Amino acid sequence: MAHSKALEQIGGLDEATLERRADRRDRWLTAVTFLVLFGIWVGLTGSGLWEPFIKPLFLPSPVAVFEAFQRLLADGYQGRSLAHHVGISFYRFATAFSFCILIGVPLGLLLGMSRPIRAVIEPPIQAIRPVPKLALLPLFLIWFGIGNLSKIVVIAAPVFPIIVISAMQAVRSVSQKKIQAAQALGASTLTVFRRVVLPASLPGIFTGIRVALSIGVTMLVGAELTATSEGIAWMALTAAEYLSTDIVLVGVLIMAIMGYTLDRIVRALEAHLVHWSGKD
Amino acid sequence: MRIEPFDLNGPDRRDGAKLVVEQLSKSFGSGASAVQALAPLDLSVRTSDFLCVVGPSGCGKTTLLNIVGGFERPTTGRALIDGRAIMKPGRERGVVFQQGALFNWMSVVENVAFGPRACGVPAEKARHDARGLLELVGLSGFADRYPYELSGGMQQRVGIARALANDPEILLMDEPFAALDQQTRELLQEEIRSIWRRTGKTILWITHSIEEALFLATHIVVMTARPGRVKASFRSHFSESTDPLIAATPEFTAAKREIVGLLRSEAQRAQSLEAAV
Numbered sequence: 001m002a003h004s005k006a007l008e009q010i011g012g013l014d015e016a017t018l019e020r021r022a023d024r025r026d027r028w029l030t031a032v033t034f035l036v037l038f039g040i041w042v043g044l045t046g047s048g049l050w051e052p053f054i055k056p057l058f059l060p061s062p063v064a065v066f067e068a069f070q071r072l073l074a075d076g077y078q079g080r081s082l083a084h085h086v087g088i089s090f091y092r093f094a095t096a097f098s099f100c101i102l103i104g105v106p107l108g109l110l111l112g113m114s115r116p117i118r119a120v121i122e123p124p125i126q127a128i129r130p131v132p133k134l135a136l137l138p139l140f141l142i143w144f145g146i147g148n149l150s151k152i153v154v155i156a157a158p159v160f161p162i163i164v165i166s167a168m169q170a171v172r173s174v175s176q177k178k179i180q181a182a183q184a185l186g187a188s189t190l191t192v193f194r195r196v197v198l199p200a201s202l203p204g205i206f207t208g209i210r211v212a213l214s215i216g217v218t219m220l221v222g223a224e225l226t227a228t229s230e231g232i233a234w235m236a237l238t239a240a241e242y243l244s245t246d247i248v249l250v251g252v253l254i255m256a257i258m259g260y261t262l263d264r265i266v267r268a269l270e271a272h273l274v275h276w277s278g279k280d
Numbered sequence: 281m282r283i284e285p286f287d288l289n290g291p292d293r294r295d296g297a298k299l300v301v302e303q304l305s306k307s308f309g310s311g312a313s314a315v316q317a318l319a320p321l322d323l324s325v326r327t328s329d330f331l332c333v334v335g336p337s338g339c340g341k342t343t344l345l346n347i348v349g350g351f352e353r354p355t356t357g358r359a360l361i362d363g364r365a366i367m368k369p370g371r372e373r374g375v376v377f378q379q380g381a382l383f384n385w386m387s388v389v390e391n392v393a394f395g396p397r398a399c400g401v402p403a404e405k406a407r408h409d410a411r412g413l414l415e416l417v418g419l420s421g422f423a424d425r426y427p428y429e430l431s432g433g434m435q436q437r438v439g440i441a442r443a444l445a446n447d448p449e450i451l452l453m454d455e456p457f458a459a460l461d462q463q464t465r466e467l468l469q470e471e472i473r474s475i476w477r478r479t480g481k482t483i484l485w486i487t488h489s490i491e492e493a494l495f496l497a498t499h500i501v502v503m504t505a506r507p508g509r510v511k512a513s514f515r516s517h518f519s520e521s522t523d524p525l526i527a528a529t530p531e532f533t534a535a536k537r538e539i540v541g542l543l544r545s546e547a548q549r550a551q552s553l554e555a556a557v
Contacts (some may be wrong), residue, residue: 032556180351181381185395185446199385251334276384280429 038062060246077235077247088253089220089232093150093258096155097216100163106206109165109228112201113193122168125161132156134222141227151223151231159212160217166208170201175280192246203277206270213266217259231259281354283535286499286515289322290333297324297511298450298482299348300500303357305507306343313473316507317343323501329526330476330519332485332493334539335503336547344508345454348484349375361449368489372397374443376456381439382427387412388438394445406445413441418528433464440472449542450482457492469495474517490539491527494518502542505550512542 017137018178046052054188056064109119137154144150182196224234236251270277285498287293294300299479301323307316310447325331333341346352350360351371359366361373369375374395383391389449392410397403401494414420417437427435436456443451473496476483487493493500518526518535 050375098298124551131341175380176381177377177381177412180349180369181375181377181396181442182383182398183351184349184371184375184452185442187394187398191398195386195398196383198381202385274385275424275429279426 057243057245060067062248063245065249068244069250072250073249078229078238080230085208085230085232085235086258088148088230089224089255090258092151092231093155093216093220094224094260095148097159097213098157099152100159100212100216101209104160104163105167108164108205109171109198109201111164111168113197118168122165125164125195129161129165133178134146134225137222137225146227150227154223155216155219159216162215163205163208166211167201167205170204171197173204174200188248199276202274203270204272206266206277210266210270213262214259217255217262222254282517283345283494283500283514283538286513288324288487288499288513289508290427293326295418296409298327298329298362299323299484300360300363301344301348301357302360304344304347305356306340306347307353307355315362318347319355319507319509320550321509323483325499327482328344328480329499330483330485330497331499331501332487332497333501333507334487334490334493334504335545336505336543336550337488338506338550339503339546340506340508341503341527342454345375345484345486349373349452355487371395371446372449373448374448374451374452376436376439376443376453376540379435379456379459382435382442384426386429387424387426388419388430391438392441392445399446410445413445414438416444417441417471427479427512429462433460433468435459436468437471442477444475445482450484453483453485455486455488458488463492465492470524472496480544490536490543494532494535494539495527498538502539503546505546506553511546514539 041059041062044053044060045064046214047061047063052061052175060068076082077085107121130171133154137150140150140153141159144153145201172236179192179201182192184237187195220234221237225237228234232238232254236248236255239245239247239251294507301321303320303322305316305320306317306318306389307314309315316458323331323346333344333440335341343352347354347486350373351367352505366373383394386394389407389410392413392532393403393406396409398408410421411420417440419434419441420438422430422434427438430438439456457468460468469492475481476496485496496519500516501512502513503509504511516535518532523529
């Protein structure tokens with residue numbers, strides 16, 4: 001009886017309320033996942049409460065990592081403050097990424113619009129795309145020196161083709177019907193581009209930017225592999241040489257948080273700017 | 281019988297016709313793999329005609345509309361509006377597609393105002409006129425919504441209002457109600473008929489529904505399977521009736537039977553063609 005009553009109650013609720021409830025439940029489940037993962041970390045490492053199952057050399061406890069973080073905040077790392085390391089890494093990443101968006105998106109749009117331009121520019125981009133960009137690092141060092149430029153180029157190298165090609169594909173997959181509808185309404189080529197092709201491509205462009213974002217953050221590690229003595233990835237890499245696993249973890253977590261935050265920012269921008277995404 | 285055989289190409293019809301289609305054909309591909317979609321075809325549509333083109337799927341009726349719309353070029357022959365050859369899309373030909381042609385990033389009123397604005401009407405005036413048109417199609421309360429928030433039937437009304445906004449000479453409709461449910465479709469058919477009566481627009485309407493053609497059209501063209509050519513053409517009088525239940529009359533049924541008979545043999549031929557491919 002109680003069961004059927006509950007069913008009746010659910011039947012009586014409108015869809016929006018049910019959706020909100022499902023949302024709340026999903027968020028709760030996600031929170032539980034992270035709590036369990038964190039619990040396993042605490043359990044395995046003891047956190048000073050019991051004997052660790054894994055040696056701190058391999059996996060320091062959350063407490064040790066937090067203490068390492070506080071030490072780094074207070075004293076910096078190898079003569080420079082933690083903020084400086086984070087800042088220089090962010091500078092390298094942001095410069096590379098801004099360049100890729102500012103040049104790559106318009107170039108991709110152009111490629112999507114014009115067959116001849118596509119025939120000239122797309123093949124070389126497609127040919128370079130599968131080349132592992134880290135393999136080019138020594139070359140970039142020779143060409144662009146050991147300063148920030150070579151780091152920026154390493155990050156931009158895989159990001160740029162992704163952004164160009166996703167913008168191009170977005171333009172090419174704009175519904176022919178929408179373009180024809182605009183033409184039949186008397187729109188000039190420029191108006192069709194500005195008011196139809198461009199907004200219709202934005203969801204695809206955003207998807208490309210989000211994919212490129214995670215790859216860009218990954219390339220930060222490659223960029224700071226050699227020929228530098230600053231940056232958050234460099235900090236983690238050199239700390240590993242001294243087996244300071246706690247510092248390595250601080251670096252890894254900072255990069256993870258950086259990637260996650262950037263992704264959330266782009267997602268929020270996307271939800272705000274392209275409310276029509278996926279609504280066709 | 282409320283339909284009678286009718287020659288759409290009589291010499292008296294071509295003079296001063298709104299739309300003339302002359303020996304129009306279209307092939308896709310070339311050489312041995314070429315597929316003829318449209319055999320040489322002649323048509324003439326006079327001002328305020330409501331011409332429905334009925335045919336089996338793949339008979340090239342959409343190709344015909346695409347050529348008249350200016351989206352495709354014919355392989356041979358030509359299509360003329362008021363005696364001028366059609367080379368590209370133009371605002372004097374309003375097009376309504378089956379679905380998915382609305383601009384989801386613009387509100388409903390901006391969709392309707394798009395054409396006039398593209399043709400140089402100031403934005404404020406275009407929006408004001410658009411609201412008037414939305415009233416005409418029964419959507420005045422939805423002007424500031426986005427298309428994806430509306431039902432399929434409402435979206436088609438927006439499409440119709442958007443096409444009317446440029447005050448076109450002729451409306452080209454590509455199965456605009458095919459994706460709608462029966463009730464919505466019948467309601468919209470009555471509405472389009474009343475809009476047609478009030479505005480006196482010339483309409484070229486593509487459909488595979490015989491009832492729809494009989495209910496709406498002043499003239500009906502029945503097309504053959506690929507390559508599409510005119511199998512028969514009729515003058516129809518059912519659209520003059522104000523009886524909403526006209527489809528239940530014996531005359532309507534008899535007319536439908538006649539056209540079904542013509543189309544059935546065509547549909548069978550189309551299927552055997554598909555099988556041969």
